[in-house]
Amino acid sequence: MALPKSEEKRARILEAAIQMFSQNGYSKATIKDIANEAGVSFGTVFTYFENKDELFKAAVLEPLEEIKRVMLASPEPTEEPVAQLRELISAHFQFFAQQATYSRMIQYVIGQPDRFHELFIELDQFSLQLRDALRPLILKGQEVGDLIELHPDDVTDTYLAFINGVRLTRIDSYEERSRWDMYIRHALLLFGPKQ
Amino acid sequence: MALPKSEEKRARILEAAIQMFSQNGYSKATIKDIANEAGVSFGTVFTYFENKDELFKAAVLEPLEEIKRVMLASPEPTEEPVAQLRELISAHFQFFAQQATYSRMIQYVIGQPDRFHELFIELDQFSLQLRDALRPLILKGQEVGDLIELHPDDVTDTYLAFINGVRLTRIDSYEERSRWDMYIRHALLLFGPKQ
Amino acid sequence: MALPKSEEKRARILEAAIQMFSQNGYSKATIKDIANEAGVSFGTVFTYFENKDELFKAAVLEPLEEIKRVMLASPEPTEEPVAQLRELISAHFQFFAQQATYSRMIQYVIGQPDRFHELFIELDQFSLQLRDALRPLILKGQEVGDLIELHPDDVTDTYLAFINGVRLTRIDSYEERSRWDMYIRHALLLFGPKQ
Amino acid sequence: MALPKSEEKRARILEAAIQMFSQNGYSKATIKDIANEAGVSFGTVFTYFENKDELFKAAVLEPLEEIKRVMLASPEPTEEPVAQLRELISAHFQFFAQQATYSRMIQYVIGQPDRFHELFIELDQFSLQLRDALRPLILKGQEVGDLIELHPDDVTDTYLAFINGVRLTRIDSYEERSRWDMYIRHALLLFGPKQ
DNA sequence: CATGAATGAGTGTTCATTCAT
DNA sequence: TATGAATGAACACTCATTCAT
Numbered sequence: 001m002a003l004p005k006s007e008e009k010r011a012r013i014l015e016a017a018i019q020m021f022s023q024n025g026y027s028k029a030t031i032k033d034i035a036n037e038a039g040v041s042f043g044t045v046f047t048y049f050e051n052k053d054e055l056f057k058a059a060v061l062e063p064l065e066e067i068k069r070v071m072l073a074s075p076e077p078t079e080e081p082v083a084q085l086r087e088l089i090s091a092h093f094q095f096f097a098q099q100a101t102y103s104r105m106i107q108y109v110i111g112q113p114d115r116f117h118e119l120f121i122e123l124d125q126f127s128l129q130l131r132d133a134l135r136p137l138i139l140k141g142q143e144v145g146d147l148i149e150l151h152p153d154d155v156t157d158t159y160l161a162f163i164n165g166v167r168l169t170r171i172d173s174y175e176e177r178s179r180w181d182m183y184i185r186h187a188l189l190l191f192g193p194k195q
Numbered sequence: 196m197a198l199p200k201s202e203e204k205r206a207r208i209l210e211a212a213i214q215m216f217s218q219n220g221y222s223k224a225t226i227k228d229i230a231n232e233a234g235v236s237f238g239t240v241f242t243y244f245e246n247k248d249e250l251f252k253a254a255v256l257e258p259l260e261e262i263k264r265v266m267l268a269s270p271e272p273t274e275e276p277v278a279q280l281r282e283l284i285s286a287h288f289q290f291f292a293q294q295a296t297y298s299r300m301i302q303y304v305i306g307q308p309d310r311f312h313e314l315f316i317e318l319d320q321f322s323l324q325l326r327d328a329l330r331p332l333i334l335k336g337q338e339v340g341d342l343i344e345l346h347p348d349d350v351t352d353t354y355l356a357f358i359n360g361v362r363l364t365r366i367d368s369y370e371e372r373s374r375w376d377m378y379i380r381h382a383l384l385l386f387g388p389k390q
Numbered sequence: 391m392a393l394p395k396s397e398e399k400r401a402r403i404l405e406a407a408i409q410m411f412s413q414n415g416y417s418k419a420t421i422k423d424i425a426n427e428a429g430v431s432f433g434t435v436f437t438y439f440e441n442k443d444e445l446f447k448a449a450v451l452e453p454l455e456e457i458k459r460v461m462l463a464s465p466e467p468t469e470e471p472v473a474q475l476r477e478l479i480s481a482h483f484q485f486f487a488q489q490a491t492y493s494r495m496i497q498y499v500i501g502q503p504d505r506f507h508e509l510f511i512e513l514d515q516f517s518l519q520l521r522d523a524l525r526p527l528i529l530k531g532q533e534v535g536d537l538i539e540l541h542p543d544d545v546t547d548t549y550l551a552f553i554n555g556v557r558l559t560r561i562d563s564y565e566e567r568s569r570w571d572m573y574i575r576h577a578l579l580l581f582g583p584k585q
Numbered sequence: 586m587a588l589p590k591s592e593e594k595r596a597r598i599l600e601a602a603i604q605m606f607s608q609n610g611y612s613k614a615t616i617k618d619i620a621n622e623a624g625v626s627f628g629t630v631f632t633y634f635e636n637k638d639e640l641f642k643a644a645v646l647e648p649l650e651e652i653k654r655v656m657l658a659s660p661e662p663t664e665e666p667v668a669q670l671r672e673l674i675s676a677h678f679q680f681f682a683q684q685a686t687y688s689r690m691i692q693y694v695i696g697q698p699d700r701f702h703e704l705f706i707e708l709d710q711f712s713l714q715l716r717d718a719l720r721p722l723i724l725k726g727q728e729v730g731d732l733i734e735l736h737p738d739d740v741t742d743t744y745l746a747f748i749n750g751v752r753l754t755r756i757d758s759y760e761e762r763s764r765w766d767m768y769i770r771h772a773l774l775l776f777g778p779k780q
Numbered sequence: 781c782a783t784g785a786a787t788g789a790g791t792g793t794t795c796a797t798t799c800a801t
Numbered sequence: 802t803a804t805g806a807a808t809g810a811a812c813a814c815t816c817a818t819t820c821a822t
């Protein structure tokens with residue numbers, strides 16, 4: 001099951017690929033650039049990835065598991081669902097702030113669904129899973145009267161759209177902390193908090 | 196004022212360019228494809244646009260004026276600011292639903308600010324102008340007690356992020372009417388309506 | 391027999407063509423450049439010359455008659471053949487100094503005999519005609535004992551080579567008068583003057 | 586010191602380039618033709634030379650060192666300066682007869698000084714160096730009374746012009762031996778030998 | 781396994797030529 | 802006759818992919 005070759009070298013290439021694809025898009029990112037960025041030779045890239053397409057797929061899909069682990073981990077609803085939501089939203093934004101480069105590449109793929117159809121489908125699953133993850137918390141919030149009555153899936157969809165929009169426009173690492181706090185606070189509005 | 200050459204042919208090429216750039220990104224959209232889509236010969240594209248780069252710039256910037264006309268036209272605040280806001284939001288979403296292809300290309304540019312720096316700057320101006328356009332309405336809403344107290348510029352920024360996110364994920368023309376209504380209703384939440 | 395169209399416009403195009411071909415060679419000189427230089431529209435060039443090739447031929451061959459008139463006009467030998475030669479050489483160099491641009495284009499053609507075979511043949515005739523023109527004078531000079539005994543055709547060939555070499559290297563209009571005088575004096579050496 | 590890649594392949598490409606540039610000029614000589622002539626694939630040319638321009642520069646400048654070695658090697662003047670000159674001239678002409686193709690390309694560059702300005706400057710240095718190389722011999726010849734009094738630099742300049750003219754017009758390898766001998770004998774005349 | 785030279789399909793761009801106005 | 806828009810062949814150049822070392 002263990003991969004042969006050097007796991008570490010493969011990881012460096014993948015990271016470099018994310019960097020270059022994110023910055024320049026698929027076509028303008030060259031294997032040569034990626035190899036340079038990774039500090040390996042040109043030909044070595046093809047030792048670890050069959051071709052450019054496979055490298056792109058790997059760059060998009062492999063980190064996705066980590067994303068899902070963070071984004072879809074929803075706590076059991078307690079009597080304080082709004083506080084729990086706030087925690088969750090905060091974790092989400094923190095994660096995106098750290099994964100700015102990868103996030104940008106995801107936007108790139110989502111933005112060209114015909115061109116990257118297979119990957120798009122894969123990424124699109126995510127929104128359904130997020131619905132499942134957030135539904136209990138939202139329903140609980142409505143139940144205890146802290147949230148106004150909205151369809152939970154609509155709420156999740158708009159929240160996800162908001163995240164996508166934010167990371168598109170305000171993704172820079174030098175962005176100061178307070179700005180992220182603002183986004184988090186406003187994101188909560190989409191869940192319809194009373195008062 | 197009239198250009199020589201055919202205005203109509205130029206417009207057809209520009210429209211085809213938007214279509215192809217939107218679908219495939221800058222590099223994968225070839226001049227040949229654009230010419231075919233526009234129903235002109237390959238060389239004719241270069242009669243109207245100096246090179247691919249200029250064509251891209253024109254495709255991004257020329258329709259922007261129309262966008263601004265729609266998006267930045269804010270009415271004088273009356274005693275019903277929330278109703279006015281709802282009208283405005285509705286107009287915005289309707290516009291994006293119609294301009295889905297162009298919108299997608301804008302996202303593409305915004306998503307690669309280093310690569311398309313000049314265009315990015317131009318597009319980025321827009322957010323500042325939208326702040327100016329919405330500020331009076333938001334302040335009026337807070338004044339009359341229909342909106343909770345939030346910084347108007349923050350509200351505008353989050354609203355714009357939301358729009359960007361929605362048009363990224365749910366932009367397809369076959370999307371049914373009711374879905375758009377939902378987005379409009381939820382967008383209003385970002386303005387902090389009381390109740 | 392009279393040409394239709396405007397003789398004057400045709401002449402302007404031809405002059406511009408010589409200018410551009412001389413400066414940039416055949417391929418790099420574009421019809422557009424020539425038209426601009428001539429102050430006529432692009433399409434007009436094709437009204438007077440069937441295609442680029444014909445224009446080039448005309449630019450090379452039409453002024454040749456004038457060249458021949460000057461270069462091949464040899465006086466009846468008198469008892470002062472060396473003085474007559476000096477006059478002739480002086481006239482030749484003066485002519486080339488004036489026709490620097492055209493001369494350069496001739497060099498260009500001669501230097502690529504395979505590429506411009508037809509034109510090369512035509513220009514090559516010139517050396518034979520120059521032999522005929524100078525022979526009487528050279529023989530007379532040898533007869534009266536002012537020139538050493540050399541084959542007259544060899545003398546002419548070397549003299550022509552010298553002219554070609556000079557106009558290649560020292561053709562600039564800003565070249566001062568004294569430099570030309572030097573070339574004229576030294577050219578005479580090739581005829582083998584005694585002392 | 587050793588380049589990576591194959592020195593031998595690079596040399597073949599360079600030789601082919603000289604051949605094609607010499608025959609057709611810069612623009613008409615295509616990379617495809619050069620690659621074919623060199624027996625390598627199209628893309629391989631770009632492995633050894635960054636672009637067409639660099640290939641041209643290399644084709645013009647790299648063999649120049651060899652030229653200089655032959656042309657600028659002037660012997661210490663003895664009591665027989667004219668015999669030494671004859672030797673030198675003979676060596677020069679022999680060299681150009683062998684390097685006919687390269688020589689033609691040099692003429693091509695010199696003939697378009699505006700177009701190939703940088704290269705022209707480089708080649709123009711050569712005439713100054715030739716002056717230095719020939720000066721001692723010419724002065725010695727004048728000193729011992731074998732040459733008439735002429736400015737040595739003028740003599741060198743006219744001699745160089747003559748060489749240029751000869752290689753322009755009579756450069757073909759099939760040219761018979763006796764013709765070259767004639768040119769050598771007549772070239773000596775430019776140095777002003779007494780009798 | 782690592783390397784980078786060799787390859788040629790594919791791209792943007794130029795420009796001579798045609799031809800409708 | 803004069804014009805310049807339309808056309809597409811031809812070119813320089815890039816770069817993913819292969820493969821010998």
